Amino acid sequence: MDTKTPSLYGAYRGIFNIGAAVGTRSIRREREFIAAHYNSLTAENQMKFEEIHPEEQRYDFDAADEIVKFAEQNGMAVRGHTLVWHNQTPDWVFEDENGAPASRGLVLERLESHAYAVMGRYRGRIHAWDVVNEAVEDKKESYLRDTKWLSTVGEDYLEQAFRIAHKADPSASLFYNDYNETDPVKRDKIYRLVRSLLDAGAPVHGIGMQGHWNLHGPSIGEIREAIELYASLGVRLHITELDISAFAFDDRRSDLPAPTEEMQNLLAQRYDDIFRLFRDYRSVIDSVTFWGAADSHTWLDNFPVRGRLNWPLPFDRELKPKPAFWRIVEHSAGSKG
Numbered sequence: 001m002d003t004k005t006p007s008l009y010g011a012y013r014g015i016f017n018i019g020a021a022v023g024t025r026s027i028r029r030e031r032e033f034i035a036a037h038y039n040s041l042t043a044e045n046q047m048k049f050e051e052i053h054p055e056e057q058r059y060d061f062d063a064a065d066e067i068v069k070f071a072e073q074n075g076m077a078v079r080g081h082t083l084v085w086h087n088q089t090p091d092w093v094f095e096d097e098n099g100a101p102a103s104r105g106l107v108l109e110r111l112e113s114h115a116y117a118v119m120g121r122y123r124g125r126i127h128a129w130d131v132v133n134e135a136v137e138d139k140k141e142s143y144l145r146d147t148k149w150l151s152t153v154g155e156d157y158l159e160q161a162f163r164i165a166h167k168a169d170p171s172a173s174l175f176y177n178d179y180n181e182t183d184p185v186k187r188d189k190i191y192r193l194v195r196s197l198l199d200a201g202a203p204v205h206g207i208g209m210q211g212h213w214n215l216h217g218p219s220i221g222e223i224r225e226a227i228e229l230y231a232s233l234g235v236r237l238h239i240t241e242l243d244i245s246a247f248a249f250d251d252r253r254s255d256l257p258a259p260t261e262e263m264q265n266l267l268a269q270r271y272d273d274i275f276r277l278f279r280d281y282r283s284v285i286d287s288v289t290f291w292g293a294a295d296s297h298t299w300l301d302n303f304p305v306r307g308r309l310n311w312p313l314p315f316d317r318e319l320k321p322k323p324a325f326w327r328i329v330e331h332s333a334g335s336k337g
Contacts, residue, residue: 008037011329019289040077048088080129086147119168130177166203177208182218211242231284241291243312254308272327
């Protein structure tokens with residue numbers, strides 16, 4: 001590590017945690033860099049249902065154990081991701097012994113068994129969990145996403161998931177996590193969902209705002225409105241999956257081998273504006289996690305355009321700080337106190 005580069009998490013000590021999504025490969029290859037700049041970790045994939053519990057009678061904790069151990073060795077917090085999601089959940093969860101749709105009771109029994117095994121293993125070591133991920137529908141005319149969780153358990157599967165998770169680890173903070181969380185239509189549905197869960201007495205402690213944004217949107221005003229609306233519920237906020245794509249979602253260019261100077265400048269300004277806003281709301285935001293430690297590994301390479309590179313994070317592919325990094329840390333000291 002370049003000793004002249006300040007620690008990213010160190011710049012925000014006392015304001016909020018700075019996290020990164022990682023896998024075992026990244027912590028093996030980039031361990032000193034990750035330990036220097038992040039004090040919170042999220043397993044990008046290796047705690048998801050299909051990874052950690054691929055068959056009903058088989059768990060595979062090796063990868064998750066390695067991530068948690070690395071975090072503990074370096075004094076880092078860990079966010080658990082995720083218990084209930086429509087993706088990366090094996091089919092056996094929703095099927096009976098004959099391959100037909102499983103009953104509500106059986107699916108809930110399996111979820112409880114899974115939560116007790118996974119959350120129980122890391123009780124006291126993982127401080128926050130994304131209990132339910134992306135349950136709200138993007139389309140304006142629909143409320144909840146049509147998933148196997150919904151069709152087998154019913155609309156109260158979210159409430160049941162939070163109750164089960166709280167029993168599995170009463171000390172963990174429990175979050176509802178989603179993307180497009182600043183879009184006014186979806187934002188209001190997320191608010192409605194969490195409000196209904198709280199009204200039902202479900203133990204929901206926070207909302208995870210994923211933050212998969214781009215150089216041109218959403219606006220700072222839209223992000224601010226979402227933060228204020230969610231905070232009005234009296235829950236904590238985590239920015240859980242932050243990255244700033246160099247491309248708008250409908251931009252299908254695929255011929256750039258590296259970011260242009262304009263992209264670098266826009267990224268720096270964008271992160272500056274966003275972190276200024278986060279610092280303004282540090283009384284309700286506990287954690288800001290990037291979805292990747294550096295451009296060397298980002299899910300936005302090849303998505304949504306196959307073969308296209310992207311450069312959404314404050315560190316480049318050689319783990320060097322980009323202009324965006326310096327803008328993020330530049331004003332942090334003035335926010336403390």
